[in-house]
Amino acid sequence: MFDVLKNPEPMKIRGKQGDSLITFHKLIKKYNQLLSKLNASELARALVEEVGILKFYKRQDNLEDNDRYDNVLEILNSIDEFMDRNPEVSIADFLEEVSLLTDIDEWNTDENYVTMMTVHSSKGLEFPVVFLTGLEDGLFPLSIALNEKEIMEEERRLFYVALTRSQEMVYLLYATDRRRSGSDSWGGIASRFVKEIPENFMENISFSSAMTRKIVKTKTGAIKMKIKRTITTFDDFKVGDLVEHAIFGEGKIMALSGSGENQRVGVAFKDGLKKKLIVKFAKLKKIS
Structure with a gap:
């Protein structure tokens, strides 16, 4: 892939697209050489300044790009905070920490707020109240599990894990209509796992939106x-x-x-x- 960026001509990528790939290759090479010369904050801010991403998003007039502008600033601020704790760190150190960091690492029982996590990462934890979302056939359990007994059983075990994270109450949520991957909306069918719970343990809460x-x-x-x-x-x-x-x-x-x-x-x-x-x-x- 890197060879294609350097010389896209053999792949019949020419004109403006070819020039853009060559420019991108030069940018990667330049900042690879700067890794040992600049600290994490200097490297990130220099790159953002050179590609002009903040200026680009600031010129836009839609909410999505305004959010992206704020996201870039948040990343830069996070790098600054990381360096305040570890002045000699590199950008690689920052990326390594971010890749391993989850909400669970910063969660504590002394603060009253909602913690979002996957079912897998919730194993071993308990909370007074739990909200399980996306409980529709095809989503939880996954579509592939509908015709595979072993996968279905694994999905059922995961559902049990999620359900038992609750100490007092659990809310089971599903959508009657859902848009997935930008496609048209499709009718949601409540997960079979929800239907397997005895009715005397359930309370149906209807609502409007x-x-x-x-x-x-x-x-x-x-x-x-x-x-x-x-x-x-x-x-x-x-x-x-x-x-x-x-x-x-x-x-x-x-x-x-x-x-x-x-x-x-x-x-x-x-x-x-x-x-x-x-x-x-x-x-x-x-x-x-």
């Missing part, structure tokens, strides 16, 4: 629309529900409109007062 839109400003000052899907409620209201409001007291839902964060309810309270409220802010409580 909605697309939310937010106007944001990029680093260059451009205005963009940021869209994301959020869970809006775990307990949908319906007409006829008895509810309680902190100020207006008890009432009955007479009308519903909208959905998600924009859902509104019309409530007739006991004293004859009628109010239209936005569910997101009203903090209504159902009365059984």
Whole structure:
């Protein structure tokens, strides 16, 4: 591969593409020679400056490239912090540490936050609450396991490992629709492992989600629309529900409109007062 970068002509790579490969080869050779002359921070910042990656991302007007800009800065800052602890380290030392570092290495029970990890890396650990995601046939268990008994059993053992990491409660999550590898959405089928758990140990929690839109400003000052899907409620209201409001007291839902964060309810309270409220802010409580 390195020979092709140096001389792409035999591979019939010519013109602008060929010139780009030759330039890339020279860049690799140059910084390989600088490895022994510059420390990790100097080498990384010199490379970033020469290729102009920060300037490129800063000129863009989309959120994805703004995130990439922040990611490059984060890498440079991480190298600086690594050097503060080990002033004489090389870029190779930094890369070696990063390749071995996982969330588990920095996890401790004194801090209250969510730790993300694979099922394999969770072995031997326990947590009060565990969330297992992607529990769909074809994902967990993997598609290849559906026709291979031995692989299916290994997947089932992994599921057992994940399930038993929980000390108090475990949430089992699956998607009814999922987009994979940029392809069209396909219907998700709950994992057979979930269905194998006796119902008396399960509680089904239904919820709704909605697309939310937010106007944001990029680093260059451009205005963009940021869209994301959020869970809006775990307990949908319906007409006829008895509810309680902190100020207006008890009432009955007479009308519903909208959905998600924009859902509104019309409530007739006991004293004859009628109010239209936005569910997101009203903090209504159902009365059984």
